[in-house]
Amino acid sequence: MRKTATIRLHVNGEEHALAVAVQRTLLEALRYDLMLTGSKQGCDKGDCGACTVLARPLGSRLQAAGFGRGEAILSCITLAADAQDLEITTIEGLATPSGLDPVQRAFADVGALQCGFCQPGMMLSARALLDKCAKPTLPQIQEALSGNLCRCTGYTKIYEAVEVAAGLRSPASRAPVASERAAASDSKAQAVQEIVP
Ligand code: FES
Ligand code: FES
Numbered sequence: 001m002r003k004t005a006t007i008r009l010h011v012n013g014e015e016h017a018l019a020v021a022v023q024r025t026l027l028e029a030l031r032y033d034l035m036l037t038g039s040k041q042g043c044d045k046g047d048c049g050a051c052t053v054l055a056r057p058l059g060s061r062l063q064a065a066g067f068g069r070g071e072a073i074l075s076c077i078t079l080a081a082d083a084q085d086l087e088i089t090t091i092e093g094l095a096t097p098s099g100l101d102p103v104q105r106a107f108a109d110v111g112a113l114q115c116g117f118c119q120p121g122m123m124l125s126a127r128a129l130l131d132k133c134a135k136p137t138l139p140q141i142q143e144a145l146s147g148n149l150c151r152c153t154g155y156t157k158i159y160e161a162v163e164v165a166a167g168l169r170s171p172a173s174r175a176p177v178a179s180e181r182a183a184a185s186d187s188k189a190q191a192v193q194e195i196v197p
Helices: 026-033 102-110 119-132 138-144 156-165 180-195
Strands: 004-011 014-021 052-057 071-074 086-089
Touching: 004 026, 014 026, 052 119, 071 119, 102 119, 102 156, 119 138, 119 156, 138 156
Parallel strands: 004 086
Antiparallel strands: 004 014, 052 071, 052 086
8 A cells, every 4th residue: 555645845835735655756846736847857866956946944044154055966756755845946936026047048058958857957957056156167057967868959058147147258249140031032042943944
């Protein structure tokens, strides 16, 4: 028989009471009980970083002291019951009423995403880094994101986005990308040229 327990989770500033199986992971509770599907279920065994969330001790004064929303932790290898004394921030809680977090804005401005699967975890790991170290070096950025795997981007744009979020560079270096509509009308024009002698 499966044992269940009632637990309390503090997520993105809200408290939730949940009846869950004792072996429910924090990731499962976030995705399937609270419907916060921004945290991704990648490897489900602590290898890929897609499930990264931020966590700090409940009621901690770290944020007031300018420390931010805590450490990046892997929610797929954290039991939901063990997260009861933590304040959790998921990607859904990263923006504030005043707008996107600078990390989110920088990832968009730089174009540091393709399929997007790794992005919530990447952005939260980046936020944890910048809260501890406002002007990180490239090796520090690489180290901080080393637990977050991306199968699409090749990482260069991701590191650039973190530097942009830190104010270390501007995103202006991005080469202009032709829009699909422009590309489509170009090929249409070429097709017409080929038909009309
Ligand atoms: S889902 Fe891959 S580390 Fe958690
Ligand atoms: S953008 Fe696809 S895995 Fe990173």
